[in-house]
Amino acid sequence: MSADMSEETTSGQAHDAAGPPESVVDAAAAAAVAPTSAVAAEARDDLSQVEPVVGAPKPDAILVADDVVRRFGGMTAVDVEHLEVQRGAITALIGPNGAGKTTFFNLLTGFDTPESGRWSFEGKSLAGKSGARVAQSGMVRTFQLTKALSRLTVLQNMLLASPKNPGERFWLSWLPFTWQAHEKEATEKAMEILARFKLDAKADDFAGSLSGGQRKLLEMARALMTDPTMIMLDEPMAGVNPALVQSLLGHVQALRDEGMTVLFVEHDMHAVRHISDWVVVMAEGRIVAEGPPATVMQDQAVVDAYLGAHHDTDLGDDSLLDPEILARLEAEEEKR
Amino acid sequence: MDEFLRILTQSLAELIAPTTAAYALAAIGLNLHFGYTGLLNMGQAGFMLLGAYGFGIATIAGAPFFLALLVALVAGLIFALLLGIPTLQLRGDYLAIVTISAAEIIRWIGRSTWLQEWTGGASGLQGRNYKGTFQDLSPLPDGRTVIGPLEYINTGSDSWWTRIFAWGVVALALLFVWLVTRSPWGRVLKGIREDEDAVRALGKNVYSYKLQSLVLGGMLGALGGVLYVLPITIAPDAMGRTMTFFVWTVLLLGGAATVFGPVLGAMIFFGAYMFMRTGMRALSENTGVGDVISTTNVEQIGGMLVGITLMLLVIFRPQGILGNKKELAFNVR
Numbered sequence: 001m002s003a004d005m006s007e008e009t010t011s012g013q014a015h016d017a018a019g020p021p022e023s024v025v026d027a028a029a030a031a032a033v034a035p036t037s038a039v040a041a042e043a044r045d046d047l048s049q050v051e052p053v054v055g056a057p058k059p060d061a062i063l064v065a066d067d068v069v070r071r072f073g074g075m076t077a078v079d080v081e082h083l084e085v086q087r088g089a090i091t092a093l094i095g096p097n098g099a100g101k102t103t104f105f106n107l108l109t110g111f112d113t114p115e116s117g118r119w120s121f122e123g124k125s126l127a128g129k130s131g132a133r134v135a136q137s138g139m140v141r142t143f144q145l146t147k148a149l150s151r152l153t154v155l156q157n158m159l160l161a162s163p164k165n166p167g168e169r170f171w172l173s174w175l176p177f178t179w180q181a182h183e184k185e186a187t188e189k190a191m192e193i194l195a196r197f198k199l200d201a202k203a204d205d206f207a208g209s210l211s212g213g214q215r216k217l218l219e220m221a222r223a224l225m226t227d228p229t230m231i232m233l234d235e236p237m238a239g240v241n242p243a244l245v246q247s248l249l250g251h252v253q254a255l256r257d258e259g260m261t262v263l264f265v266e267h268d269m270h271a272v273r274h275i276s277d278w279v280v281v282m283a284e285g286r287i288v289a290e291g292p293p294a295t296v297m298q299d300q301a302v303v304d305a306y307l308g309a310h311h312d313t314d315l316g317d318d319s320l321l322d323p324e325i326l327a328r329l330e331a332e333e334e335k336r
Numbered sequence: 337m338d339e340f341l342r343i344l345t346q347s348l349a350e351l352i353a354p355t356t357a358a359y360a361l362a363a364i365g366l367n368l369h370f371g372y373t374g375l376l377n378m379g380q381a382g383f384m385l386l387g388a389y390g391f392g393i394a395t396i397a398g399a400p401f402f403l404a405l406l407v408a409l410v411a412g413l414i415f416a417l418l419l420g421i422p423t424l425q426l427r428g429d430y431l432a433i434v435t436i437s438a439a440e441i442i443r444w445i446g447r448s449t450w451l452q453e454w455t456g457g458a459s460g461l462q463g464r465n466y467k468g469t470f471q472d473l474s475p476l477p478d479g480r481t482v483i484g485p486l487e488y489i490n491t492g493s494d495s496w497w498t499r500i501f502a503w504g505v506v507a508l509a510l511l512f513v514w515l516v517t518r519s520p521w522g523r524v525l526k527g528i529r530e531d532e533d534a535v536r537a538l539g540k541n542v543y544s545y546k547l548q549s550l551v552l553g554g555m556l557g558a559l560g561g562v563l564y565v566l567p568i569t570i571a572p573d574a575m576g577r578t579m580t581f582f583v584w585t586v587l588l589l590g591g592a593a594t595v596f597g598p599v600l601g602a603m604i605f606f607g608a609y610m611f612m613r614t615g616m617r618a619l620s621e622n623t624g625v626g627d628v629i630s631t632t633n634v635e636q637i638g639g640m641l642v643g644i645t646l647m648l649l650v651i652f653r654p655q656g657i658l659g660n661k662k663e664l665a666f667n668v669r
Contacts, residue, residue, distance in 0.1 A: 111533070111536075130536070130541075131533070131537055132536050132539050132540055132541050133539075135538055135539030136539040140538070140539070142537070143534070143537070147531045147533060147534035147537075148534075149526070149527050149530035149531055149534060149535075150530055151526070151530055152527060152530060156523055156526075159520070159523065160520075160523055160524060160538060160540075161538045163539060165520045167520035167521060168520045168521050168524050168540070170521050170548050173519035173520065173521030173522065174512070174515035174516050174519065176519070179519065179520055183520065222538065223538075226539060
C-alpha cells in the first residue's frame, strides 16, 4: 500500500480528463494504463481472452451468480441468469435508472433477499447470508447515499471497521488491557489509510462535519480497514464535484492495482470508460451486454438501451443551437 | 421565611432520595438504549415493575436478598429478550410501539385478579412483606442520624441505609456504563445509533449488539425498579406510562449519551419537581394564588409542567445539560 502509487494514477487521470472530448476508442485506450500489480495485469490478460457475450465464463472468477431473481409485487426488478466477475479487475455495472443495478448489488451483499438464485464468492455460497456475514467473508460494500457515522469522529469511523477487535465483545469490553494492543495497531493502520485519502488532518473531527466528497472518501477508506478481497462501490461518483471525481477514480484504480477486485455501479459514462477493465450492462433487470469498455460502448443494444443515440454528442456544444444540426438529429431519431 | 426554608429542605432532600436514585438508575439503562444505541424504549417502567415484582415475589417466597436481586435481573433479561428478538430486526419505531404496549401488559397483568396470589392484584405488595432481608443487611447501628438539615432513621424504609444502598448501586452502574461505552463495544453501539446499515456493511452483527444493549439497559431498569420499591410498596399503578415519561425527561434533561447525564437529570428533575409542588401548595394556601390554583390541583399542574418541560427540552436543548452542542451541529437524519 503505497501512497505515491495512488498519487501517480491520480495525476495520470487528471491529465486524461484535461484533454479534449475523446472518442470511445480513444477513451478505452487511455484506460489501458498498465496495472502495476501482477494480479491486476494477469486479470487484464485473462479478460482480453474472454469473448464479450452475456454470461461469458471468466478464467478466474471471484464472484459467480446464477438465476438471481428479485420481484417487487408484479415487477421483476432483477433477473440475472449468469454473471461471473473476474478476480483482480475493475468491473463496472451500468444501466439506465431502474435497471436493477442497485437492487442486484443489495442482493449480492446480503442487504436484500431474492426470490430465488445462488451466488458464490471465492467458491463459497453467499446466498441467504446476512450483510454482516458477507462483509466478514471479504466482500465489503459502500452505499449510494453515503453513510458516514456523523456523531463519531473520522478516526472512530475507521476504527469501527477494524475486524476481529476483541474489545467489541461485551465481556471483554470493560477490560481495556484486552483490547488496547489491537486498538493501537488499528489506529496506526487507520492513520495510514486516512493519509492516503488526505483525511488524516480531519481524524478528530466529527464525520458529520465532512463535505459530501470527503464522506465518499471516508466510506471508501473505512471499507479498506476491513482488508477486503473484493470491494463493492455503489455509485461512488454520485453527487461528487468534478474535481474530486478524478481523485476518486485514482483511488478506485489504486485498489485494483493492489490486487483487490472492484465491482461498481455507476452512471457516469466518463468514469466507466476510463477505469473499468470490464463492463456489464443491465436494463430492465437483465444483463443485456458485457465486455471490455470499448466493445460494449459500441454495442447497439447498449446504445439503444442506455446511452441514447447521441451519447457522444456534447449537449453543451453550441453547434446544437444550429437549427440545421438539430433537425438532422431529430430526423435520425425518428428513423430509429 | 420558615415556610420557605421548609420548601428548600424538602427539595434538597429529594436530591438524595432513594426514588431519585431509582429513576437515575432506570435512566442509565435507558441511556444505554437510546443515548448510545438509538433504541426507542418507551416501556422502561415495564422493566422496573417486572424487576420490583421479581424481587418482591422472590423475597416473599423465602429467597435471600441477593438471590431476590438476581431474580429481578433475570426478569429484566427475559423481558428484554422477549421484546427484542422479534422487534429488533424491524425498524426502530416498532420497538417503541412494542415496548410501550408490553409495559402496559405487565401492569395490567399485575393488577388483575388472575395472579393476585403472587402480585397482590391492584393493591400490590405491602412493603413490610419484602423489606426484611434488605434491612437485615444494614451495617448501621439503631437510631437516627442528622446530617445538616436532613434527618432520617438509620435503618428502615425511608432511611439512611436505603439511601446509601441505592446510591451505591447507581455508582456501580455509572462505573459499568463508563467502562463499556468507552470501549470498542461502545463504539459499535454508537455506530448503530448513527446508521445500522453502515455498521452491518462493515461486518458487525447489528442485531446481536442491539439485543445486548436492550438486555443490559433493561436489567438496569429492573434494578431501578427494585430501588424504587425498597422504601415504599409495589403498586402496579404507580409504575405505568407516567413513570416511563419521567425516566425519559430525566435522561433528556441530563443529556443522552453522557455518563453522568442521567444522575444529574434525576437530581435536578426531582429537586425542581418537589420545589415546584411544595412551592405552589404554599402559595396556594397562604396567598391570593389560591383563588386560581387550589391546593387540590397542584399535582395535576405539576404533571402538566413536566410534560411541557419535556417538549421544550426536545425542541430547544435536545442534547440536555451535559450534552455536547457540537454533536448536534449537523443534522442527524
